[in-house]
Each structure stands twice: as C-alpha cells, then as structure tokens.
Amino acid sequence: MLTVEGLRVAYGDIEVVHGLDLEVAAGEAVALIGSNGAGKTAALRAVAGLEPGCSGRVRLAGEEITGLPAHALARRGLVYVPAERRLFGAMTVRENLVLGAHPERPDRDRLARVVELFPRLAERRSQPAGTLSGGEQQMVAVGRALMRRPRLLLLDEPSTGLAPVLVEQVYAAFARLREAEALTVLVAEQQVPAALQLADRAYVLEDGRIQLTGTADELTDDPRVRRAYLGLT
Ligand SMILES: Nc1ncnc2c1ncn2[C@@H]1O[C@H](COP(=O)(O)OP(=O)(O)OP(=O)(O)O)[C@@H](O)[C@H]1O
Ligand SMILES: [Mg+2]
Numbered sequence: 001m002l003t004v005e006g007l008r009v010a011y012g013d014i015e016v017v018h019g020l021d022l023e024v025a026a027g028e029a030v031a032l033i034g035s036n037g038a039g040k041t042a043a044l045r046a047v048a049g050l051e052p053g054c055s056g057r058v059r060l061a062g063e064e065i066t067g068l069p070a071h072a073l074a075r076r077g078l079v080y081v082p083a084e085r086r087l088f089g090a091m092t093v094r095e096n097l098v099l100g101a102h103p104e105r106p107d108r109d110r111l112a113r114v115v116e117l118f119p120r121l122a123e124r125r126s127q128p129a130g131t132l133s134g135g136e137q138q139m140v141a142v143g144r145a146l147m148r149r150p151r152l153l154l155l156d157e158p159s160t161g162l163a164p165v166l167v168e169q170v171y172a173a174f175a176r177l178r179e180a181e182a183l184t185v186l187v188a189e190q191q192v193p194a195a196l197q198l199a200d201r202a203y204v205l206e207d208g209r210i211q212l213t214g215t216a217d218e219l220t221d222d223p224r225v226r227r228a229y230l231g232l233t
Contacts, residue, residue: 001026001152001184002047002078007056009042009208017043018208019056022186024152026061029178029185031195031216033229034205040188041083043205044154047186048080049073060152077151083160085141089130093121096129096140100147107147114143117177135166139173146177152184159191167194174198192229196220204229 002024009017017039024030034040046054049070058066060078070080087096097114101107115122118139124132129140138158145153158174159167171194177183178198189195196202196216204212204225212224219225226232 001028001061002186003057003059004043004047005057007043007046007054007058009039009046009051009054011042016208017046017054020205020208020210022203022210022213024184024186026184027182028201029174029183029187029199031192031199031202032186032188032205033190033192033195033202033219034188035190035229038205039208040190040205041156042208044080044156044186044188048078048154050080074148077149078154079145079148079150079152080154081141081145081156081158083157085137087129087137087140087144090128092126093129093132093140094125097121097143097147100144102148107149110147110149114146117146117180118143118173133166134161134163135170138162138166138170142170142173142177150183152186155185155187157189157191158187159189159194167191171195171198190229192225 004020004022007017007020008015020043032040045051047058049068060076065073097111101110115125120136121139121143124136129137158170162170175198187195196219199216201215202219203210
C-alpha cells in the first residue's frame with residue numbers, strides 16, 4: 001500500500017530525516033517508534049504531502065505520489081491525523097465527523113458506522129468537541145479521518161496528552177477498527193508498548209535514521225528496544 005524510498009526532510013539547512021525506507025502492506029499496521037525529536041512527525045508529514053521541501057520517492061498502491069499536495073493525497077485515500085487533533089472546538093462531535101466526509105459525497109451510512117465503532121461518541125454526538133476529554137477528542141479525530149474511507153491512515157502519536165488508561169482505550173478502539181475494516185495503518189508513537197501491541201511490524205527511528213526493524217514480537221523481545229523504550233532489562 002505504501003512504499004517510501006530514500007525520504008529526506010530538512011528544515012532550513014538542517015536535515016532531520018536522512019533517507020528513510022519503509023513499507024506498509026495492504027491490511028498491515030506498522031509502527032514508527034522513536035523518542036522525542038527522532039523525526040517521526042517530519043517523516044509522516046512528508047508522506048502526507050505536508051513537507052514540500054522533502055525529497056525521495058513515495059508510492060501509494062503502486063502509484064507515484066511524490067510531491068503531491070496533501071489534498072490530492074487525501075483524495076487518493078491517504079489520510080493523516082496530526083498529534084494535535086485540530087478539532088473544531090465549538091462544533092459538535094457530529095459536525096466534526098461530518099466535516100471529514102468528502103464534501104461532494106455526503107455519506108450518511110458512514111456516519112452511523114463510525115459512531116458505532118466508537119460507542120462513546122454516540123453518547124456525546126451533540127456535545128461541543130472542545131469539551132471532550134483528550135481520549136474522546138482523539139476518537140473524534142480518528143473518526144473524522146475514517147469518514148473519508150481511507151485506504152491508508154497515518155496516525156501521529158495518538159497517545160499525546162492521554163493518561164495510560166486512555167492510551168489503552170484509544171488503542172483498543174484501533175484494534176477493533178482493524179478487525180472491523182481491513183484498514184492499513186502507519187502509526188508514529190513513543191508509547192512503545194501500546195504501539196507494539198497494535199502493530200504487526202515496526203521500525204525504530206533514531207536521529208532521523210531507521211536503527212532497527214522487525215515484527216512487533218521480535219522488537220518486544222529485542223534487548224535494545226527493551227532497554228531504550230520499554231524500561232526493562
Ligand atoms: N518546522 C520546523 N523547523 C525547524 N525544525 C523542525 C521543525 N519541525 C521539526 N523540526 C526539528 O526536526 C527534528 C525532528 O522533529 P519531529 O517533530 O519529526 O520529531 P518527533 O520524532 O515527531 O518527536 P516527538 O515525539 O517529540 O513528536 C527535531 O529536531 C525538531 O526540532
Ligand atoms: Mg512528533
């Protein structure tokens with residue numbers, strides 16, 4: 001579904017992603033893990049068409065999408081959910097979700113389906129999004145992305161600002177989603193246990209370079225990952 005080759009991202013004279021290669025197969029969930037400043041957001045934003053100065057090659061389902069702007073990518077089914085969520089706080093949950101749908105193709109069945117996937121949102125559909133808890137807001141952000149029926153969902157640190165129990169709830173919702181709809185996901189995360197539980201495979205990004213890659217089970221057992229990201233010895 002996604003092939004990234006030699007992706008480089010620079011801000012001014014400073015390169016922060018140094019030739020990233022990664023792949024996500026259709027139906028797969030892949031995690032990009034790494035600590036603060038590793039380059040996760042820069043890499044996802046570049047894939048999503050939000051870093052015009054990047055270089056390298058990106059293909060979506062075999063089609064070259066390098067250099068296409070974000071709106072053109074969204075039309076092709078690549079949808080990015082930023083860590084900051086960017087909801088319209090004064091608008092209701094329902095209104096925020098509807099805004100995710102394609103403007104020329106309103107989709108009532110889809111709204112019912114998305115609300116069904118996140119039962120908490122059903123209870124709160126008339127509440128202003130700005131008054132939701134962090135975890136609920138994350139569900140709205142993902143729900144809004146799902147309204148587009150994405151082929152590939154890019155999630156940037158969905159755990160941002162959430163207490164551990166909410167991180168679990170949000171990731172449990174992702175796991176349900178994967179079961180319900182053969183969704184393809186690339187998730188950047190520093191909450192490594194949650195990400196490795198969801199993902200089939202992962203890449204470890206440090207200082208803009210992939211240092212390790214493997215199945216989620218392999219990385220969970222890897223002494224370097226256990227020491228650096230799981231706080232275990
Ligand atoms: N707009 C920008 N201008 C200049 N430098 C930037 C910009 N955005 C990011 N950077 C730098 O690029 C590097 C990678 O940042 P990035 O946001 O991709 O890290 P990250 O892995 O997402 O970290 P975090 O887990 O904290 O979100 C950092 O050194 C950061 O300071
Ligand atoms: Mg980030």
